[in-house]
Amino acid sequence: MRLTASIIVLTAAFATTIHCTLAQQVAGSGSAVPGVLLPGTNHVVAPASFAGPGRERSLTDLQNAIGDWLALEFGLSKIPTQATVAFAPASRMASLRFRDVASDQWSNDKSEILAVYDDDARTIFLPEGWTGGTAAELSVLVHEMVHHLQNVGGLKFACPEEREKMAYEAQEHWLQLFGGSLEADFKLDPFTMLVRTNCHY
Numbered sequence: 187m188r189l190t191a192s193i194i195v196l197t198a199a200f201a202t203t204i205h206c207t208l209a210q211q212v213a214g215s216g217s218a219v220p221g222v223l224l225p226g227t228n229h230v231v232a233p234a235s236f237a238g239p240g241r242e243r244s245l246t247d248l249q250n251a252i253g254d255w256l257a258l259e260f261g262l263s264k265i266p267t268q269a270t271v272a273f274a275p276a277s278r279m280a281s282l283r284f285r286d287v288a289s290d291q292w293s294n295d296k297s298e299i300l301a302v303y304d305d306d307a308r309t310i311f312l313p314e315g316w317t318g319g320t321a322a323e324l325s326v327l328v329h330e331m332v333h334h335l336q337n338v339g340g341l342k343f344a345c346p347e348e349r350e351k352m353a354y355e356a357q358e359h360w361l362q363l364f365g366g367s368l369e370a371d372f373k374l375d376p377f378t379m380l381v382r383t384n385c386h387y
Contacts, residue, residue, distance in 0.1 A: 222363045224251060226258035233364070236318040245271050248318070252331050259359060260352060262335040269334040270309040271327075274302075279311055301326045303333040310334065321364035322371040329357040345385035354383055 221232035229251035236244050246268065253265030274282075282302040302311045310330040318324050332353040336343075343349040358368050368374040374382075 224255040227254045233320050252328055263339045272309055272311050273314050274311045275314055301330045303330045305337045325357045325360045328360045329353045332356045347383055347385050351383040
């Protein structure tokens with residue numbers, strides 16, 4: 187049975203409720219994934235499906251909520267302009283991810299690419315099957331929104347891995363709000379994280 191849930195975005199003056207169809211339940215609990223108050227903000231977010239009518243508006247409100255949380259939690263500038271969010275097949279995601287790499291060096295497992303941020307286009311590309319129905323799926327958007335804020339804020343990094351450090355930290359903090367972690371949800375152990383977030387020289 188599919189349940190109805192809401193993503194509630196609260197401000198000091200009013201509350202906006204976006205009704206969505208919940209696509210995921212807590213494993214074994216039989217109850218819907220609860221909404222979580224993002225620390226330091228008035229935003230309450232619950233994983234829900236963004237398929238169908240109203241998806242664009244829902245994602246706009248979600249970006250506002252995540253942007254406010256990232257600004258407070260990690261000292262990033264508040265989101266001046268939202269990223270465009272697009273959905274792409276695995277082949278398109280791979281071409282974006284490896285566009286500066288010779289095609290014979292591409293990873294064979296395109297399923298490893300969960301999302302891509304295009305700095306020039308200021309666009310977050312999510313896989314076609316993404317619904318936002320779990321905290322893990324939402325964490326992927328959080329990760330890419332960090333890159334968007336880094337980009338529009340003009341932040342510079344010594345290497346691509348250094349740029350990833352804050353994005354993974356934000357993703358981990360987000361997952362912890364919902365009782366998860368990068369290791370539990372994405373099988374990313376501490377050694378893998380060390381490699382992915384430190385310059386290789």
